Amino acid sequence: MKKAIIIGASSGIGKGISLELLSQNYKLAISARRKDRLDEIKKINPKNVLVYEFDSATEQNNTLLDSMINDLNGVDMIIYCSGIGIINKELDYLKDKKVNNLNIAGFTQVVTYAFNYFIKKGGGHIVNISSVASEIGNGLATSYNASKAYQANYLQGLRFKAFRMKVPIFLTDVRPGFVDTDILMGNKDKLFWVAPLDKACKQIIIAIERKRKIIYITKRWKLISLLIKILPERIIRLFF
Numbered sequence: 001m002k003k004a005i006i007i008g009a010s011s012g013i014g015k016g017i018s019l020e021l022l023s024q025n026y027k028l029a030i031s032a033r034r035k036d037r038l039d040e041i042k043k044i045n046p047k048n049v050l051v052y053e054f055d056s057a058t059e060q061n062n063t064l065l066d067s068m069i070n071d072l073n074g075v076d077m078i079i080y081c082s083g084i085g086i087i088n089k090e091l092d093y094l095k096d097k098k099v100n101n102l103n104i105a106g107f108t109q110v111v112t113y114a115f116n117y118f119i120k121k122g123g124g125h126i127v128n129i130s131s132v133a134s135e136i137g138n139g140l141a142t143s144y145n146a147s148k149a150y151q152a153n154y155l156q157g158l159r160f161k162a163f164r165m166k167v168p169i170f171l172t173d174v175r176p177g178f179v180d181t182d183i184l185m186g187n188k189d190k191l192f193w194v195a196p197l198d199k200a201c202k203q204i205i206i207a208i209e210r211k212r213k214i215i216y217i218t219k220r221w222k223l224i225s226l227l228i229k230i231l232p233e234r235i236i237r238l239f240f
């Protein structure tokens, strides 16, 4: 039986991935702060779901992962889905810090732990949900886009490291555009190409199965990525 850890599984993409993997008979260890939401997932298959109430913005993700791996008796894949975005027009440092604590510090703790664990184990799969936002700055939510750039760059660095060390550790960087989850804060109708959650999660699962390096969700967002790369900043700045 395959085993996976999903950090940030209480809603949105993390929950959707958890449900998909459960339907594929994975055994899961899932975490987030809202335990009641995690318990709802456990109810679907109590034997195959272990629940951990945890705030990943703390410096203690190693203790969480120690417990999860111990209780699962080993793990094949670790997925980081926790993430927040805050509009910060006034450049309030405390808002940026909140974003950075989860999207940078929490992320780094989880993926470094995962990488070192999989080196010892002889292989494994690390998945992170970054964003198309990783490829461009944002004047309204500067730390969000910058934190996603950090994640994407960090994962690429780990891919290079795995290659150099000749260990079969696969690293999948998932870059969604817009997906219909709580993070959109009710602005769905003002946005474009918003993917239904189940469609997004199905595409993510296929990318994971194929051990893809970078995947755009949905696929059409690759076009936006291309435009970001080729358009001059004097045009791009009108949108961000």
Ligand SMILES: NC(=O)c1ccc[n+]([C@@H]2O[C@H](COP(=O)([O-])OP(=O)(O)OC[C@H]3O[C@@H](n4cnc5c(N)ncnc54)[C@H](OP(=O)(O)O)[C@@H]3O)[C@@H](O)[C@H]2O)c1
Binding pocket: 007, 008, 009, 010, 011, 012, 013, 014, 031, 032, 033, 034, 035, 037, 054, 055, 056, 057, 081, 082, 083, 084, 085, 102, 129, 130, 131, 132, 175, 176, 177, 178, 179, 180, 181, 182, 183, 184
């Ligand atoms: N939806 C989109 O359009 C979109 C686009 C690009 C990238 N993404 C990325 O996708 C990832 C998942 O977001 P989503 O869209 O699924 O939104 P979501 O429904 O708001 O999910 C966010 C998840 O992060 C968890 N989380 C938040 N703060 C946490 C903390 N301090 N400790 C532990 N977990 C925490 C939440 O759980 P608790 O609140 O229960 O702790 C929840 O499970 C994020 O990294 C986001 O940046 C989303």
